[in-house]
Amino acid sequence: MGRSLLFALLVILVAAAHADDDPRGSGPHPVKIDQPLVRLLPPGQPNTAAFMVLRNTGGRNLALIAAESAxxxxxxxxxxxxVDGMMRxxxxxxxxxxxNSLTVLxxxxxxVMLIDLHEPLRAGQRVPITLVFDDAPRLELHAPVRHPGD
Ligand SMILES: [Cu+2]
Known part of the structure; x- marks a missing residue:
């Protein structure tokens, strides 16, 4: 393979990688996350929940459509x-x-419900969570494990 062809391929690869970073061009993410936490539960509980404040600082309506965590x-x-007088x-x-609004979890x-934890969560541990939006790049955060009232 010729050197010029290699160089052309490299340019294409670099351009593709950058396009993948942020399809809407450069700039800060429109959604800011405040006060993230994962609820600390006694050992043996298979599920827990993550709470946070999501600030959409942009001028467009967005939606959180999924979340992921390892x-x-x-x-x-x-x-x-x-439901029948019970919260479900x-x-x-x-x-x-x-x-331009706050949405409170x-x-x-x-x-955000974490279902079938692989291992018990410890107080102070930081849980990686990736948020997926309908019309904005994915956002990764680390939520500390603690009691919501603390
Ligand atoms: Cu739930």
């Missing part, structure tokens, strides 16, 4: 609803993040 078999987006969790397809409300 600490559990599955990760779902959940809300609470009243239910999976939701997405969590709306209106433009908190106990008793919206949350």
């Amino acid at each position: 600490v559990s078999r599955a990760v779902e987006l959940h809300d609470h609803e009243m 969790m239910r999976e939701v397809g997405q969590i709306a993040l209106p433009a 908190e106990p008793g409300g919206l949350h």
Whole structure:
């Protein structure tokens, strides 16, 4: 293979890698995450939840459509609803993040559910969570494990 062809291939690869980084061009991510935490539970609990404040600082409505984490078999987006006088969790397809607004994930409300933990979580451990949006790049965060009230 000629040297010029190699160089051309390299240029294409580098361009492709950059395109993958941020399909909308450069600039800060429109969504900021405040106060992330994963609820500390007694050992033996297979599931727990992550809470945080999502700030959509951009002028476009967005939605959180999925979350991923290596600490559990599955990760779902959940809300609470009243069923026969009891609060129950239910999976939701997405969590709306209106433009220039705060969306709060908190106990008793919206949350990210970590299902079938691979290992018990320890207090202070930082859990990697990747947030997936409908129309913005993915966002990775590390949420400390603690009691929500602390
Ligand atoms: Cu849940």
